[in-house]
Amino acid sequence: MGGGRGRGGKGGRSRTQRRHFRQDRENVWKRPKSDPSSENTNNGDGGKHAWEPFATQNPAFNEYYKEQGIVSPEEWDVFMGVLRKPLPAAFRINASSQFYMDIRTQLENDFMKSLQAEVSDGDELEAIRPLPWYPENLAWHSNFSRMQLRKNQNLERFHEFLKLENEIGNITRQEAVSMVPPLFLDVCADHFVLDMCAAPGSKTFQLLEIIHRSTKPGHLPHGLVVANDLDVQRCNLLIHQTKRMCTANLIVTNHEAQHFPGCRSNKNNLNASGVGVEAEPNISQLLFDRVLCDVPCSGDGTLRKAPDIWRKWNVGLGNGVHSLQVQIAMRGLSLLKVGGRMVYSTCSMNPIENEAVIAEILRKCGGSVELLDVSSELPQLVRRPGLKKWKVRDKGVWSPSFKDVSKYRKTMILPSMFPSGRNYVDTADNNHSMELGEECKDNVDENCEESEVTLLPTGDSRVPAEELDEEVSEFPLERCMRIMPHDQNGGAFFIAVVHKLSSLPALQEKPNSLLENLCSGKSEALVRLQDEVTEDKNGSEINPKDSTDEKFLEAASEADLIDNDLDGPKDGTDEKFSEAASEADLIDNDLDGAALGPESSSAFEGHIPEVDQVPDDRETDPKKAGVKRKKQMQGRWKGVDPVVFFKDDAIINSIKTFYGIKESFPLCGHLVTRNLDTNHVKRIYYISKSVKDVLELNLSVGQQLKITSIGLKMFERQTSREGSLAPCSFRISSEGLPLILPYITKQILYTSLVDFKHLLQYKSIKYADFVDAEFGNKASELMPGCCVVVLRKGDASLDHSKVDESTIAIGCWKGRASLTVMVTAIDCQELLERLVVRMESEERSLVKEEKTSNLVVDEVGDMNVD
């Protein structure tokens, strides 16, 4: 598949992505020297070259989760048995793809039957099947693991299908459970949605699909998605993933979610940046109808796909990330409109990352938010209620309540981790603390994950866990959803849906807890952060100045440390990484396959120069954090290309005239570039009305948003020799074509299936060589430069008013002697395959129709005879 595709050749950005992917792959599949199970090899070569599956066990994991009661004792073995099996593949059809119905039909009518013979496992009856809870048969579960798909010859056709469609963007491989959170967000086409921790973007993709779902060709929905992630490289992945959506309704940002800017304009900061905004923005504050809070987590719900987690897992992972999760969720709520919905989700089974976080945000918000009971939504999704009670384990010791935590650990173990969330003032000064002597060391060791525990002081909580009184949460946490691996043969996920009823209260840290935090040495930054997470309307949002303040930086480095703790399974998307890795090798070469040389586009649309992708020392050295402050104090994000409204009338008019773009297609104010110097603009992006509003607001508030990608690439400058001879120096990009197609009246031709297929097959055809000579003539009479070739439907002569979602069009280059396609080789291949499938099914229905009419004629004849 994909023969003749150029690989990679576009320099640094791709290389960086590949390096990143490789590292990630290594995280999962390389057995480190320290892995004790590597000594058990039995192949006579000393185990040096042997590869064995990872040991799928971890005693600390067993003990922890048995005690937390995440499944009943009776089902423990089944649960563990399923966790140890590889994860079956799952994928989603991109509902906004032009061919989504063809693909669904192919799965239902072809693969569902042809793959059946390959099913060996008696538990599963179907080789592939639609996920019953996903709307319209658009998500599928396959009973084959990735390994089987790769190795089994009989599955090759299906594997090739998956790979091609994934690469084209018609399907997305995604863990089934990871598809759930966006469905509970209840998104509509006019919603403003914030995806706080969005990379690598599979849920962002779903959200965009929902927003675009009922949009007519040539129109854009009112809604938008702001997809944010802290990690620049992962942002790049997201940009690549979502590029396949061809959307003008997406903004990708690169912030710490817990400090996501409030972008609230007031008279004083209008025009603060001095760039681009003349009038007051249409919106005065960036608030969202929906917020997805798919936070960084320990990721143990993804054990089946990332078996490396068995080795890495320890209790500290969940404890370490709890406070960041609370902060992110609180920031999400503060950015949510009253009446809006927020979904909080993790791919972890740990109550400290799940129910404890939800309980804490409910506590902090008072009655201003409620945890929704969504048991009637997606009824076919098997889920279990959230836990109401759990315990906290730290350094080998169980604590049922915060008062049981050793005073030396109170900087790490927070009241919010416990079901009651209660803080206790230490009146007794923890006199009963004692040093752990040799006699109790053995006792603790068997419970302990980390070796440092042996000589640490502890409270008197070393009584067996089952004898301790349990705290029970007062909140209706049973409304949270736990998806367990053995219920639906998938991964594990946690989801909670929160509804904002009113503005959040101005949050005050309780005096005693503040005092205690300070006394106990809890980082001031963290305390301040907790204070900061309040309703924007209360005026405590982080304004541009604040966000560059020392406290911000301190807190940032603290958050980074927590995140670093996770080392690897940040999100359990390793598989996606490696899948994306193979894509990344191919992402460049937009025009690969086109024989002429109009300037090829860079597939990478992120706008952070390579140099900035290297994590700076800020993460580890707070002193160097000042660098970041400078970056933003200049009113722009240093190292990130600015987003500038493109207003060069001469260029805009030349484009409009050349392609005969109808006045009804709004260009004014909808075009942006990443280059202040309009003489050297290479790409012009199209943004929707709502994105335009947000951009204007952002400019008016001093560019608080650090935007790495925005809009849909619509026009690209031709810099090749031939390109410079064309009257218009900009061509229409293949991403932008579907949107602008109904508005193009010049440089557009309609062709028969046979010539269209020839173009896709041969890429470049001389005018005299077209089967339809009239088409060849018309093509030769076009102006030199970019043009559009539309496939005629049947014999009808299609004009532009008939363009609909089924219209197939490609960009071409009108040269001196020939017409050349400007579509990647892989897109040509996919289009050809889709056309063949369509033709076959049309032929089948024609034959059927003919048979029916013959039958009718025969019957009529028979009747006549009678």
Ligand SMILES: C[S@@+](CC[C@H](N)C(=O)[O-])C[C@H]1O[C@@H](n2cnc3c(N)ncnc32)[C@H](O)[C@@H]1O
């Ligand atoms: C669970 S993953 C998100 C998966 C994503 N929602 C998807 O469906 O593809 C968590 C993400 O959070 C990002 N992250 C970690 N700390 C963050 C922070 N403080 N702010 C924003 N993003 C953060 C990680 O880089 C990671 O991409």
